[in-house]
Amino acid sequence: KNQVEQSPQSLIILEGKNCTLQCNYTVSPFSNLRWYKQDTGRGPVSLTIMTFSENTKSNGRYTATLDADTKQSSLHITASQLSDSASYICVVNRIYGGSQGNLIFGKGTKLSVKP
Amino acid sequence: GAVVSQHPSRVICKSGTSVKIECRSLDFQATTMFWYRQFPKQSLMLMATSNEGSKATYEQGVEKDKFLINHASLTLSTLTVTSAHPEDSSFYICSALNRPRGEYEQYFGPGTRLTVT
Numbered sequence: 001k002n003q004v005e006q007s008p009q010s011l012i013i014l015e016g017k018n019c020t021l022q023c024n025y026t027v028s029p030f031s032n033l034r035w036y037k038q039d040t041g042r043g044p045v046s047l048t049i050m051t052f053s054e055n056t057k058s059n060g061r062y063t064a065t066l067d068a069d070t071k072q073s074s075l076h077i078t079a080s081q082l083s084d085s086a087s088y089i090c091v092v093n094r095i096y097g098g099s100q101g102n103l104i105f106g107k108g109t110k111l112s113v114k115p
Numbered sequence: 116g117a118v119v120s121q122h123p124s125r126v127i128c129k130s131g132t133s134v135k136i137e138c139r140s141l142d143f144q145a146t147t148m149f150w151y152r153q154f155p156k157q158s159l160m161l162m163a164t165s166n167e168g169s170k171a172t173y174e175q176g177v178e179k180d181k182f183l184i185n186h187a188s189l190t191l192s193t194l195t196v197t198s199a200h201p202e203d204s205s206f207y208i209c210s211a212l213n214r215p216r217g218e219y220e221q222y223f224g225p226g227t228r229l230t231v232t
Binding site for chain 1: 158160221222223224
């Protein structure tokens, strides 16, 4: 069964601290993996996208890693800010090329950054 | 670039009435758009794929007569929830497909919160 599991379900950290979110997937065939940030009551915004040949990709304070062998990905947030409070969703694209709606979504990790 | 808008952002309607939600790609043309539904603390669930000029493709378990989708132009898709019931209350998100650098990418709208009383 094609699944994307994220952990932890929720996380509270202090402003300025780092954190790492985890994503395990069983989706096959795999095309690419994306991390999205979703603010409460808003649509998801793409942070990173990685194909199976990429091990790491950064976007400012966000760094995503991918191990296609173990089917694991992580999102590391450095020097967290209050505005980082959101849900972070791991999404795996199940097919190559067309990406015609074959996105498998994780349930997300809800991050709360406290002052 | 690649901005997707939705209207309205919030809507409250009475049970039995119909509600229309619009999804627009503002700065690109999208032959394919998607409609998702998200319940609290749940992941996005794909409802249907909307193709410009043709009938939408619905996911298993989604009633096509209840959730009417029209993709009449390359920048606009609409979702109409007919005879709404309280259990239809949810967060509805659309996305539009674009190929900014060769690879297909879905760009999401800000979502519409539907509350059926």
